[in-house]
Amino acid sequence: MSLEVCAGDGGGGHGHAVVIGSGLAGLTAARALADFMDRVTVIERDRLPSGSGRRRGVPQARHTHTLMPAARQGLEQLFPGIVADLTAAGAVPVRMPQDMLLLGPAGWLPRFDAGLLALSAGRDLIDAVVRDRLRADPKVTFLQEHEAVCLEAGRHDTVAGVWVRGRDRRAPDGWSPRHLMPADFVVDATGRGSCAPRWLAELGYQTPRESAVRTPTTYASTLFAPPIGHVADFSALLLMGTPDQPRQGMLQPVEGGRWSVTLSAGDGSRPPADHEALLRAAGDLRHPLLREVIEAATPLGPVYACARTENRWRHYEKLRRWPDRFLVIGDAFVALDPAHGHGMTLAVQSALVLDHVLTGHGTATGITFRLRHALAQHLAPAWQASLHSLGAAGASPYLPPDGLRARLGRSWTARLAAAATTDEDAARLLLERLQTFDPPAAGLRRRELRAVLRAPRLTAAPAAPPSTTHGQGTRSRRPGTPAVPAIGVSIGSARPRATISSAHWSA
Numbered sequence: 001m002s003l004e005v006c007a008g009d010g011g012g013g014h015g016h017a018v019v020i021g022s023g024l025a026g027l028t029a030a031r032a033l034a035d036f037m038d039r040v041t042v043i044e045r046d047r048l049p050s051g052s053g054r055r056r057g058v059p060q061a062r063h064t065h066t067l068m069p070a071a072r073q074g075l076e077q078l079f080p081g082i083v084a085d086l087t088a089a090g091a092v093p094v095r096m097p098q099d100m101l102l103l104g105p106a107g108w109l110p111r112f113d114a115g116l117l118a119l120s121a122g123r124d125l126i127d128a129v130v131r132d133r134l135r136a137d138p139k140v141t142f143l144q145e146h147e148a149v150c151l152e153a154g155r156h157d158t159v160a161g162v163w164v165r166g167r168d169r170r171a172p173d174g175w176s177p178r179h180l181m182p183a184d185f186v187v188d189a190t191g192r193g194s195c196a197p198r199w200l201a202e203l204g205y206q207t208p209r210e211s212a213v214r215t216p217t218t219y220a221s222t223l224f225a226p227p228i229g230h231v232a233d234f235s236a237l238l239l240m241g242t243p244d245q246p247r248q249g250m251l252q253p254v255e256g257g258r259w260s261v262t263l264s265a266g267d268g269s270r271p272p273a274d275h276e277a278l279l280r281a282a283g284d285l286r287h288p289l290l291r292e293v294i295e296a297a298t299p300l301g302p303v304y305a306c307a308r309t310e311n312r313w314r315h316y317e318k319l320r321r322w323p324d325r326f327l328v329i330g331d332a333f334v335a336l337d338p339a340h341g342h343g344m345t346l347a348v349q350s351a352l353v354l355d356h357v358l359t360g361h362g363t364a365t366g367i368t369f370r371l372r373h374a375l376a377q378h379l380a381p382a383w384q385a386s387l388h389s390l391g392a393a394g395a396s397p398y399l400p401p402d403g404l405r406a407r408l409g410r411s412w413t414a415r416l417a418a419a420a421t422t423d424e425d426a427a428r429l430l431l432e433r434l435q436t437f438d439p440p441a442a443g444l445r446r447r448e449l450r451a452v453l454r455a456p457r458l459t460a461a462p463a464a465p466p467s468t469t470h471g472q473g474t475r476s477r478r479p480g481t482p483a484v485p486a487i488g489v490s491i492g493s494a495r496p497r498a499t500i501s502s503a504h505w506s507a
């Protein structure tokens with residue numbers, strides 16, 4: 001197969017870009033390209049819902065997805081006003097740690113204004129709002145129910161298009177015959193299941209070396225309606241794990257006044273499959289608060305499990321021979337264990353890197369070497385941080401032996417985590433670390449040093465959550481119980497409770 005490279009479709013002269021996949025990496029890459037190319041086509045295998053409907057291609061959407069502050073800021077840069085759009089659609093702003101009860105590795109974090117604002121919403125809603133913004137751009141076209149099957153080679157080591165096939169329910173294999181979509185720039189954003197290594201091999205290129213670090217983490221998620229009259233002085237709850245107890249639980253408010261609850265286990269145990277098991281597993285966390293909060297709530301659907309969480313880096317940046325005008329982005333390039341909710345942040349930031357390089361270079365030709373390296377450089381700290389945290393979570397069988405630097409880094413983080421229980425500077429730094437992906441040993445600053453040196457002994461950490469409505473020393477609010485003064489109040493309507501039965505986390 002070969003095709004003359006198109007010199008563009010007129011307009012600015014940069015031609016037609018094709019983005020394969022309309023997850024968050026594809027949508028944000030399309031946004032960056034739309035500012036530069038004459039037109040952009042987003043190819044998506046699924047039928048795209050008009051609103052925030054569920055779709056097959058993003059099964060992880062059933063699990064709690066938080067737009068961390070860095071992702072929120074990056075999205076706003078790409079789509080000015082989108083935070084207001086998301087909030088108007090029902091996304092809930094969560095000030096970290098002001099609106100959260102957060103049990104860190106060494107104890108409860110104080111609640112204060114750290115200037116860190118996350119957005120909590122169902123993943124389908126986030127995608128829908130971003131998709132709608134792109135749909136409004138006349139340069140962008142969505143080609144839904146179409147699957148990319150391979151790349152088209154151009155002259156002189158370039159990619160010149162994508163072969164696609166459309167869904168055809170009358171065809172014996174369910175697909176129409178494939179056809180070529182010429183393109184001047186192609187982005188693969190097809191997520192963890194990306195076929196780019198095979199597509200490259202078919203064109204005679206080497207396949208990339210892969211670093212894959214299997215993680216033992218499993219996830220179980222479900223939605224709840226809060227009990228009628230529920231009152232709390234927090235809107236989100238995060239109970240982090242520790243090396244000895246690598247189980248984490250989180251509750252995030254999402255659109256429709258609902259709660260998205262996810263439990264994860266970093267010890268490879270089987271995730272709970274139903275609500276009864278989920279409740280028992282919540283009772284096994286480091287603090288009973290999550291269980292106490294959800295046991296009076298109404299389950300709104302099944303419990304979904306996910307165990308496909310390995311860290312995988314396909315080293316495209318290392319390939320010496322590479323077809324120009326082709327880029328791999330998002331989970332298709334580097335996918336991380338979602339324990340820290342980095343994936344969407346990295347997708348958004350990768351689109352910003354694309355935007356920066358395109359603008360700086362002034363052409364989409366001859367930039368993929370630079371782009372691959374810029375992306376790799378940008379993703380490396382998050383990769384390192386994810387591996388460090390795996391080591392810290394006691395998953396050593398899955399990792400090579402630790403070096404001195406990593407051990408020192410972990411001990412430093414442990415001191416910072418202890419300091420964070422009583423010192424606002426340290427708490428802010430701990431939360432920022434989760435944002436910026438600094439490896440533990442890096443970025444030592446005077447403020448951090450001071451905070452860590454005045455860290456209390458672990459026993460000094462407060463044992464009860466910093467809440468006037470929940471936890472030790474307070475009575476859990478039950479429906480109908482008079483409210484004490486509350487900051488964030490979440491009220492939901494209870495439906496008949498689902499029947500609950502069967503087993504919980506089992507090794």
Ligand SMILES: Cc1cc2nc3c(=O)[nH]c(=O)nc-3n(C[C@H](O)[C@H](O)[C@H](O)COP(=O)(O)OP(=O)(O)OC[C@H]3O[C@@H](n4cnc5c(N)ncnc54)[C@H](O)[C@@H]3O)c2cc1C
Binds near residue numbers: 063329345
């Ligand atoms: C349990 C869990 C919880 C998570 N929680 C968070 C969180 O709180 N915060 C966070 O930032 N991240 C979180 N993540 C990570 C986040 O979901 C991913 O990093 C993010 O979805 C990656 O986006 P993507 O666009 O690269 O891939 P995807 O979202 O997987 O999208 C890929 C798209 O490509 C389409 N596609 C695939 N193949 C083809 C083809 N051949 N042709 C056409 N279309 C194709 C698919 O249909 C899909 O639409 C979580 C992940 C998991 C598993």
